Structure formats: structure tokens, C-alpha cells
Amino acid sequence: MLKSVPVTSYVEMMVCDAHQARGADVEAVTAMTLPVVEGGTSPSLDLCEECARIASEALLRAFGMDGGESVPTEEVRPVEVAVPPRPEAAAEGGQDAEQSDGDFRDYCARITDSRSARKGQRLVYGTQSARAQYERHRQRVAKISAAERSHFEEWCRHNGHDVNVTASHVVFRGWLWEHFPTKGREYADALKARSGDANGTKERDENRVIREWARDHGYVVSARGRISMQVRHAYRLALRESADKESHAA
Known part of the structure; x- marks a missing residue:
């Protein structure tokens, strides 16, 4: 069994799910995890301050904790979260879509949340925040220098990792920063020069x-x-x- 290593993550702006559903980009400041729904997952919503307040007030009203009447038990329904369709969905079962979805599932199973408020917690497959973090790392792998790619491929061969899996590169960078921080900084600077x-x-x-x-x-x-x-x-x-x-x- 391979030994897990700390992963260095970069915190970037997350967008409020509620506003994004209406076509607006507003910065999210908190995450709200809903109860487990059918399928055994706990949907997580990234919300701005205004939407977090609205959601909290709605829950308080539903359970009669705001001084008003509570909703009868039989009328309470599970909360359904609409997750925006993935861009790959257009392929409808194509090989590329299946491979990308498998890579995303593997990423969520192996890599933890990079946001400061949820740092170290498990990523929830299918959520906007998990998809956004995955896409950032996937795009970062595509831009790495030839020297880093050669080092990464050699590391994968020696440690039994799949070089075509996004999570493998995240683990590689965590290992690199832990054992060879100077080399990690060199690769990070090269990446910044190429795309930052x-x-x-x-x-x-x-x-x-x-x-x-x-x-x-x-x-x-x-x-x-x-x-x-x-x-x-x-x-x-x-x-x-x-x-x-x-x-x-x-």
C-alpha cells in the first residue's frame, strides 16, 4: 500500500452556487453541507453571505425556531440539490467522457478539500467546489514544464502511480514540497512564468x-x-x- 503524503493546495475564489444557477458570479464565503440524501452522499453548497443567511432563515422557519409556526412533519421533504451538468456530458457515454469522469471520481477519493474553511476534509463527488478544484489541478498538469513532467513520470514509475491520473500529480507535488522544497519552488516558479x-x-x-x-x-x-x-x-x-x-x- 502506498503511503499517503501531505498535499500542498492553492486556495482560489469559489463562486456562490445559488448565484451561479442564476447566471451571476458572486464570491462564496462559506460552505453548507446538507443531510445525506439518496445514494449516500452529503451535498455541499458554496454560498455567499446573503444566500447563507437566506438558507439559514429558511431552515429556522421550517422547524419553528424563529418564533413562527413550524412546518408539519409530513410536509418536510428532503432537499434536492441540482448539480450543473458536466461539460463532458455532451459526449453521452463517449470514451473521453468516461475517462474524465473516472479521473474526477479518483481525484475526489484521494485528494482533500483545499479551501481554508474545509481544509483536509473529504471532497464530495459531483459538487461545484470539488469540480472546480479538480479542473484547476487538471489544467495545472497540462501547463507544467518539460523538466517537471520528466520528473513526474519517473516518480510515477518508481512509486506505482498512473501518470495519466490528475490525483497522481497532486500527490507528487505534495511529496516534492515535503522532501525537496527547493525543487518544488523551482517548478512552481516555472509554472507561474508560463501561465501566471x-x-x-x-x-x-x-x-x-x-x-x-x-x-x-x-x-x-x-x-x-x-x-x-x-x-x-x-x-x-x-x-x-x-x-x-x-x-x-x-
Whole structure:
């Protein structure tokens, strides 16, 4: 049996499931795990502050804990969570879709949640957060340098891992950071040089625009550092309202 090793993860922004279902991108700040449903899984929802409050109030009302009348026991129904269809579903049973789904299942079985609020907990197969974390790692594997790929393939041969499985690379990186941190940093810097510069520039440009908009509309924002979720949400709402007005005017 192979020895499990710590895995170094990167925390990135998660999107609120409730807003995403309506076509909006709002940052999630908490995760809500629902009771076990048919099939033995516990669906996990990533929610923004507003949706988390709405969901909590709805549960309190349902059980009569808000001072109102509770819902009769016979009327309580299990909560059903609609998981957005995977992009691979269009293949409907194709070999590529089956292979991708098998890789995703294997990833959820072997790799833990990277979000700070749920760090180290088991990933729930089929949830948006699990899919997003898996896709980030899968895309990262596709961009690694030739030197890292050669090292990774050699490590897989010596340790009995499948080089074509995404989780294998995550485990490899965890092993690398634990035993050879200098080499891990070298590979991370090479990856950033290949793909991170463009993303970093785009994010800085967007943050600059949001800060200028926020100051013009009475919000207090710092010159550097993280922009609050409330300010980002307000900015995106303003953009959508502006786009709607332009479409109606046209």
C-alpha cells in the first residue's frame, strides 16, 4: 500500500452556487453541507453571505425556531440539490467522457478539500467546489514544464502511480514540497512564468478598475490588498444594470 503524503493546495475564489444557477458570479464565503440524501452522499453548497443567511432563515422557519409556526412533519421533504451538468456530458457515454469522469471520481477519493474553511476534509463527488478544484489541478498538469513532467513520470514509475491520473500529480507535488522544497519552488516558479503572468496582470487591472469605481460611488477601499466581497458584488451589479440599460436603449 502506498503511503499517503501531505498535499500542498492553492486556495482560489469559489463562486456562490445559488448565484451561479442564476447566471451571476458572486464570491462564496462559506460552505453548507446538507443531510445525506439518496445514494449516500452529503451535498455541499458554496454560498455567499446573503444566500447563507437566506438558507439559514429558511431552515429556522421550517422547524419553528424563529418564533413562527413550524412546518408539519409530513410536509418536510428532503432537499434536492441540482448539480450543473458536466461539460463532458455532451459526449453521452463517449470514451473521453468516461475517462474524465473516472479521473474526477479518483481525484475526489484521494485528494482533500483545499479551501481554508474545509481544509483536509473529504471532497464530495459531483459538487461545484470539488469540480472546480479538480479542473484547476487538471489544467495545472497540462501547463507544467518539460523538466517537471520528466520528473513526474519517473516518480510515477518508481512509486506505482498512473501518470495519466490528475490525483497522481497532486500527490507528487505534495511529496516534492515535503522532501525537496527547493525543487518544488523551482517548478512552481516555472509554472507561474508560463501561465501566471497573464492572469496576474488581468486581475490587477480589474482590481484597479473596481477600486476607481468604488471610490467614485462612496465606498472606502484600500490602495492595496484584498477588495471586499460586498464591493465586488456591488460593482458587478452596477455593470449588469448598465448593460441592461444599453440593451434596452438599443
